[in-house]
Amino acid sequence: MANYVLRITNGQKNTAGDKAKKDITSILNKQGFKSVEIRLRESKLIKLFTTNFMINKQLNNFKKNDIFVIQYPMYSRFATKIILNKCEKKGIRTICVIHDLEALRLYKNDENKIAEEKAILSRFNCLIVHNEKMREWLVEQDVKVPMVSLQIFDYLNDKELVKVENKLNLIFAGNLEKSAFLEKWNLEKKITVFGVHPSDLYPHNVIYKGVKTPDELPKYLSGSFGLIWDGNSIETNTGIYGDYTKYNNPHKVSLYLSSGLPVIVWKKAAISEFIVKNKLGISIDSLGDLEDSLSKINAEKYTNMVSNVEKMARKLRKGTFTTKAVEKAINLIKSIEK
Known part of the structure; x- marks a missing residue:
């Protein structure tokens, strides 16, 4: 055989x-x-x-x-x-x-x-x-x-693990045409954004950094957390792709984790259970809850989270x-x- x-x-x-x-x-x-x-x-x-x-x-x-x-x-x-x-x-x-x-x-x-x-x-x-x-x-x-x-999903990634600190910007990578929620980003926490089809309407705390290939992107992901969110609302995931996250494993979760970056996911997303169970990040109902959730993560909790992510990164990189x-x-x- x-x-x-x-x-x-x-x-x-x-x-x-x-x-x-x-x-x-x-x-x-x-x-x-x-x-x-x-x-x-x-x-x-x-x-x-x-x-x-x-x-x-x-x-x-x-x-x-x-x-x-x-x-x-x-x-x-x-x-x-x-x-x-x-x-x-x-x-x-x-x-x-x-x-x-x-x-x-x-x-x-x-x-x-x-x-x-x-x-x-x-x-x-x-x-x-x-x-x-x-x-x-x-x-x-x-x-x-x-x-x-x-x-x-595994993610083959030969780049060095990125620098992560709780005080750094959030990271978001993806098709920005499907991510109109960024135009309504009214959080104090800044977010660094990568991807095609950026909007001209981003507020000052959304920092657009251009387009990178999937293989080169990992070295640019230095931040505090990688965000997985879809649609045009900061309240919940919306639209075809937002609803789809109730069933799929977004590949960007693997991108972030394989790079050493903890993640933020929607609580109703299918991947949320895996993230919470393995202590690889946090799940939230709404982006409106995000700053309150982040304020509850002390230095010790964040360090433990990063340690768990690094162990997971090794698994994802090995397939x-x-x-x-x-x-x-x-x-x-x-x-x-x-």
Whole structure:
């Protein structure tokens, strides 16, 4: 039995999503998984004529019961279905690492799209989901495939841990178009911001520092806490992406933690339980509560928090969570087939 991991090229470039997929491929390569590269063409017409041929060629040497880790979504449902058809025909065992569920995000009000996504996920032998909240939602949707919880995304990061102090600015990194709450930032605590599509309406205590790639960003994150927040309200997470945090593991949590930075998360976010349980930061209902919450963190509590974050950073940099989740998934598939 051989182990493979799918690597898609010509998908997203230089984004957090691309970074997450590349990291998982690298982690599994170190565990002995062989990379299978499939290049998706941008032209729909070329894609239509070349995808089937390319997939057949790449999967030709696979044997029955080989393990194939596929990272989802692939940004081509057409290609995903062809791969699953080929795997089912050859008896290849498939593990789906979910990065995003569009049924919970962009397609949450489109019953046809939701049904199509559920049908695709139901064809895998095992799903690696973000957390228990995502697993529970999929079970409620009648997805009966065995599932393993990742808990948190790993983040390969070879930069020095950043300087952290409670008195320093907060840090926020991301797509600023989805973060209009920054325009209403009326807290005394300053926040340093990185990302594309900044607003011209930021108040004086929001300091914009430009755009950095996911690989170079970690060395610029010196601060007190990394903030994870979405939408246009300081009262709660709002909009499609704010609501999505009730189910997903934001990759920026892993960015902050792997850099040595404690985090601030919304209390209703799925990742909140992991953060609080491991004492890696604080959870709040509203940004209006933030200054009061920060005032209760004395020097000893902050030092202990930073120590916990540094231990977690070492795990994330080694690929601990990916390795364990894939190992569990393989064992689960084997146990079911006995």
